[in-house]
Amino acid sequence: MNEDMLLEYEDIEKSFFGVRVLSKVSFALRKGHILGLVGENGAGKSTLVNILGGVISSDAGHIRFQGREYTAASPADAFRQGIGFIHQELNLFTNLDVAENIFIAGFPVRRIACIPWIDARAMRARAEELLGSVGLAIPCDTLVERLSQGERQLVEIAKALRLSARLIILDEPTTSLTARESERLFALMKELQGRGISMIFISHNLGDVFRLCDDIVVLRDGLVVDAGPVERFSENRVISLMVGRSLDHYYPPRATVPDEEVLLEVSGLSHPGIVEDISLTLRRGEVLGVSGLMGAGRSELARILFGLDPYTRGEISVKGLRMPSGPSRAAIRSGMAFLTENRREEGLLMEASVADNIALVCLPSFTRTPSGLVDSASLKREVSGAASKLRIRSSSLDRQKVRTLSGGNQQKVVLAKWLLSGPSVFILDEPTRGIDVGAKHEIYKIINDLAGRGAGVLLISSEIEELMGMCDRILVMSAGEITACVERPEYDRERILRFALGRKPV
Amino acid sequence: MIRQGDRLLAFLLRNATAFLFVAAFLAFGVQAPAFLEPANLLNILLQSSSAAITATGMTFVLLAGGIDLSVGSIMFVSAALAGKVVLGGGSLALVIPIVLAVGIACGAINALFTTRLRIQPFIATLAALYMWRGLGLWITRTRAMNLPESLLQVGTARPLGIPAPIFIFCAVLASAHLVLARTPVGRQIYAIGNDREAADKAGIASGRVIAIVYMLSGLCAALGGLVSVAQLGAVSPTFGNQREFAAIAAAVLGGTSLFGGRGRVFPGTVLGAVLIQTVENGLVIVNANPYVYPLIMSAIIFVAVFTDSARHARLSRLSRRYIRPWQAAAHRVETANSGEEGKQ
Numbered sequence: 001m002n003e004d005m006l007l008e009y010e011d012i013e014k015s016f017f018g019v020r021v022l023s024k025v026s027f028a029l030r031k032g033h034i035l036g037l038v039g040e041n042g043a044g045k046s047t048l049v050n051i052l053g054g055v056i057s058s059d060a061g062h063i064r065f066q067g068r069e070y071t072a073a074s075p076a077d078a079f080r081q082g083i084g085f086i087h088q089e090l091n092l093f094t095n096l097d098v099a100e101n102i103f104i105a106g107f108p109v110r111r112i113a114c115i116p117w118i119d120a121r122a123m124r125a126r127a128e129e130l131l132g133s134v135g136l137a138i139p140c141d142t143l144v145e146r147l148s149q150g151e152r153q154l155v156e157i158a159k160a161l162r163l164s165a166r167l168i169i170l171d172e173p174t175t176s177l178t179a180r181e182s183e184r185l186f187a188l189m190k191e192l193q194g195r196g197i198s199m200i201f202i203s204h205n206l207g208d209v210f211r212l213c214d215d216i217v218v219l220r221d222g223l224v225v226d227a228g229p230v231e232r233f234s235e236n237r238v239i240s241l242m243v244g245r246s247l248d249h250y251y252p253p254r255a256t257v258p259d260e261e262v263l264l265e266v267s268g269l270s271h272p273g274i275v276e277d278i279s280l281t282l283r284r285g286e287v288l289g290v291s292g293l294m295g296a297g298r299s300e301l302a303r304i305l306f307g308l309d310p311y312t313r314g315e316i317s318v319k320g321l322r323m324p325s326g327p328s329r330a331a332i333r334s335g336m337a338f339l340t341e342n343r344r345e346e347g348l349l350m351e352a353s354v355a356d357n358i359a360l361v362c363l364p365s366f367t368r369t370p371s372g373l374v375d376s377a378s379l380k381r382e383v384s385g386a387a388s389k390l391r392i393r394s395s396s397l398d399r400q401k402v403r404t405l406s407g408g409n410q411q412k413v414v415l416a417k418w419l420l421s422g423p424s425v426f427i428l429d430e431p432t433r434g435i436d437v438g439a440k441h442e443i444y445k446i447i448n449d450l451a452g453r454g455a456g457v458l459l460i461s462s463e464i465e466e467l468m469g470m471c472d473r474i475l476v477m478s479a480g481e482i483t484a485c486v487e488r489p490e491y492d493r494e495r496i497l498r499f500a501l502g503r504k505p506v
Numbered sequence: 507m508i509r510q511g512d513r514l515l516a517f518l519l520r521n522a523t524a525f526l527f528v529a530a531f532l533a534f535g536v537q538a539p540a541f542l543e544p545a546n547l548l549n550i551l552l553q554s555s556s557a558a559i560t561a562t563g564m565t566f567v568l569l570a571g572g573i574d575l576s577v578g579s580i581m582f583v584s585a586a587l588a589g590k591v592v593l594g595g596g597s598l599a600l601v602i603p604i605v606l607a608v609g610i611a612c613g614a615i616n617a618l619f620t621t622r623l624r625i626q627p628f629i630a631t632l633a634a635l636y637m638w639r640g641l642g643l644w645i646t647r648t649r650a651m652n653l654p655e656s657l658l659q660v661g662t663a664r665p666l667g668i669p670a671p672i673f674i675f676c677a678v679l680a681s682a683h684l685v686l687a688r689t690p691v692g693r694q695i696y697a698i699g700n701d702r703e704a705a706d707k708a709g710i711a712s713g714r715v716i717a718i719v720y721m722l723s724g725l726c727a728a729l730g731g732l733v734s735v736a737q738l739g740a741v742s743p744t745f746g747n748q749r750e751f752a753a754i755a756a757a758v759l760g761g762t763s764l765f766g767g768r769g770r771v772f773p774g775t776v777l778g779a780v781l782i783q784t785v786e787n788g789l790v791i792v793n794a795n796p797y798v799y800p801l802i803m804s805a806i807i808f809v810a811v812f813t814d815s816a817r818h819a820r821l822s823r824l825s826r827r828y829i830r831p832w833q834a835a836a837h838r839v840e841t842a843n844s845g846e847e848g849k850q
Contacts, residue, residue: 093704
C-alpha cells in the first residue's frame with residue numbers, strides 16, 4: 001500500500017448484456033498527477049470512469065480512494081467523497097443562471113420561519129470566487145443558455161470545485177471547444193494540478209494527452225494493455241497499442257471494383273456552424289470512408305445527407321435526382337439507408353422483437369393493395385431470409401427483444417432492416433462501434449457484399465485502420481470541412497491523422 | 507428582411523397573452539361599456555381566484571416537467587368533504603385543515619404513482635381523475651348539496667377590506683412565487699424540468715422534489731375547491747369538472763411550458779387565469795351565443811399551446827451542438843437577440 005496513491009483500481013470487471021466491457025482492470029493514480037486514459041471507441045474508457053463517478057457499479061473488483069475502500073452509490077455520493085465528473089455532454093441547466101447551476105444540489109441557506117431560503121448573497125459571493133478560480137470573468141447571474149460551450153465547460157469545473165474535489169474526471173472535454181477555449185481549459189488543468197488536484201483525462205487527441213498527462217493507461221477491448229509514466233510512451237507506440245493487431249488478415253478482401261456510375265453526389269453543402277462546403281461523389285460498388293476526430297462533423301454530415309437535419313446551401317443528388325431538403329422519407333424512397341452511430345437510441349426499438357425491427361422500414365411495401373393491411377406471411381418470409389443471410393443469432397425472431405441481443409447482433413438487425421428496402425446507397429455511421437472482434441469481421445464481410453452487389457457505401461468510422469482496410473478512398477473531415485481525399489495508394493495512418501487534426505482557426 | 511420578420515414573430519410569441527388580454531378588453535369594452543365598470547372588473551377577479559389558485563399548483567407540476575390531470579376531481583372531493591363536515595355540524599376551523607390535508611394526501615398518491623411506481627404522469631393522474639371523482643360521487647351519493655351560511659363566510663368575508671377569495675389567491679400567489687424563486691426546492695423544480703437525467707446526476711433528490719410538486723398541486727386544488735364552493739354555496743356532482751384543463755390552459759397561457767423548466771406564477775399564471783375569466787365574463791356581458799363559448803376557449807388554448815411549442819422549437823435550435831463553434835457563436839447570438847425570454 002503506497003501512501004502517494006490517490007486512487008487504485010484492482011481487478012475491476014463489468015459486463016453489459018453478457019458482453020464483457022472491462023476485464024480485470026488494474027491501475028493506480030498518484031496524488032497531483034494527470035492520468036491520460038486512451039483507447040479506441042468502445043475500448044471501455046467511459047465504463048471505467050462511470051464506475052468511479054457512481055453512474056454504474058462494477059461487477060467485481062475493488063477501488064481504493066484516498067487510502068480507503070471506495071464505492072459510490074450515485075453520482076451525488078461520488079461527488080461528496082471528492083470526485084468531480086465532467087461528462088462529455090455537459091450536465092448544466094440552461095434555464096438557470098451560473099450561480100444556481102453551481103449550487104443546485106446544495107444551496108447555502110438561511111432559515112427564516114423554519115423555511116430554508118436561498119442565501120443569495122452568500123451564493124453569489126462563493127460563485128464569484130469559484131468562477132474566479134477557473135478564470136471565467138462573467139457575472140454569475142448570467143443564464144447558462146447564453147454561454148458558449150467553452151464557458152459552460154469552465155462552469156462545470158467550477159461546480160466540481162465546490163466541494164473541494166480531490167479528483168476530477170474529464171471525459172472528452174474538448175470535443176466542442178474552439179482551439180482557444182481548449183488552451184484555456186488546459187491552462188486551468190495545469191493550475192488545478194498545481195493545487196494538488198488529480199485528474200483523469202480522456203481524449204482522442206493524443207497530442208493533448210502527451211502535453212498534459214503524467215501517466216498513460218491504454219485500454220483495448222476492456223483490458224489494460226499498458227500503463228505507466230508518459231516518458232515511456234511515444235505517440236506511435238500508443239497508437240499501435242490501441243489497435244494492437246496487424247491489418248493484413250483482419251479485413252476481408254473485396255473481389256469487385258467500383259463502377260463509373262455515380263450514385264450519390266454532393267456539392268457545396270453547407271449549414272452555418274455545422275458543415276462547410278462539403279462536396280463528394282459515391283460511385284456504384286464503392287466503399288467511401290469518412291475519417292475525422294470526435295466532433296469533426298461526420299455524424300452531422302450523415303444526418304444532413306439522410307434528410308434528418310436541414311442544410312442552407314448546396315445540393316444532394318441520388319442517382320442524378322436532386323433530393324429535397326426535408327424529412328428522411330424522401331431519402332428512403334430514393335434508396336438510401338442510414339445506420340446511426342447510436343443504435344441504442346436512434347436505430348432500434350429496443351423493446352420490440354427482432355422481426356418487428358427488421359420489418360420496420362419496408363412495411364409499406366408489404367401492404368395488400370385494397371385493404372392496406374400488412375401481408376404478414378410474405379413479410380415473415382423476407383424477414384427470416386434477411387436474418388439468416390446476415391447470420392443474426394437470435395433464439396426467436398418473433399419473441400426475442402432486441403435489447404437482449406449482443407452489440408454485434410443488434411447492429412446486424414439494423415442492417416437487415418435496411419437491406420429489405422433494397423437501397424442503393426448505405427450511410428453507415430460507426431457500424432462496428434462497441435462490438436466484439438468476431439462480429440466486426442462479419443460486418444466487414446457484409447459491407448463488401450453490399451458493394452459487390454452494386455451498392456455504394458459511405459463508411460464513417462473513428463478507427464483509421466478500419467477505413468484503410470475497407471475503403472477505396474477516404475475523405476478526412478476536420479471542424480466541419482473536408483480537409484483531404486486520400487486514395488488507396490497513399491494510405492498512411494499518420495497522413496490521415498494529420499489531415500484530421502486539420503486547421504482549427506484560433 | 508427575413509430577420510426582421512423573424513424578430514417580429516418572436517416578439518409576438520413572447521407576448522401573445524398580453525396581446526390577447528388587450529384585445530379582449532378592447533373588444534368587450536367597445537361592445538358593452540358595462541364590461542369596463544369597476545364592479546365588473548372586481549367581479550372578474552373574484553370569479554378567477556379559484557381557477558388561479560388551482561392553476562398555481564398546476565404551474566409547479568408543469569415546471570417540473572409533469573402534468574396533473576386530477577386537480578378538478580381533487581377540487582370535487584375536497585368540496586364534497588367540506589360540505590359533509592359543515593352539514594354534520596363541524597366548524598370552519600375544523601373544515602379548512604381537513605380539506606387541505608385531503609388535498610395533500612391526493613397529491614401524495616399522485617406522487618407515489620409517478621415516482622415510486624414510475625407510471626407516466628399523464629396516465630397516473632388520468633387514473634386519479636376517475637378515482638377522486640368516483641370517491642366524491644360516493645361521498646355525496648351523487649346528489650347536489652346546498653351548504654349553510656357558515657361555509658359561505660369564506661366567500662364573503664373581507665379580511666383587511668379585501669374580499670376573502672382575492673385575499674387567499676394573493677396569499678397563495680405570493681408564497682408560490684417566493685418558493686419558486688427563493689428556495690432550493692423551487693430552483694430544483696426548474697432544474698428537473700430542464701433535464702431530469704442531469705438533475706439526477708447533479709445529485710438532486712428528484713423523487714422527493716417531484717413528490718412535493720404533486721402535493722402542492724393537490725393542496726392548491728383543494729384550496730381552489732374550497733374557495734369555489736364558498737362562492738357557489740352548493741356542490742353539484744359536476745363540481746370541478748374539467749377544471750384541470752382550465753388550470754393547464756391558464757398556466758400555459760401565462761408562459762409556462764408544457765415541456766417543463768420554463769414559466770412563472772407571477773405574472774404568468776395569474777395573467778392566464780384572469781384572461782380566461784375575462785373572456786368568459788365578457789362573452790356573457792355582450793350576450794354572445796352560448797355555443798360560441800367553447801369555440802373561443804379552444805381557440806385561446808390553441809394559441810397558448812402553439813406559442814409554447816413554437817418557443818420550444820426555437821430553444822432547441824439554440825441548444826444545438828455546433829461543430830464550428832466560431833460560426834455558431836455569431837449564429838447563436840443572432841437567434842438569441844431576436845427574442846428569448848429573460849431570466850425566469
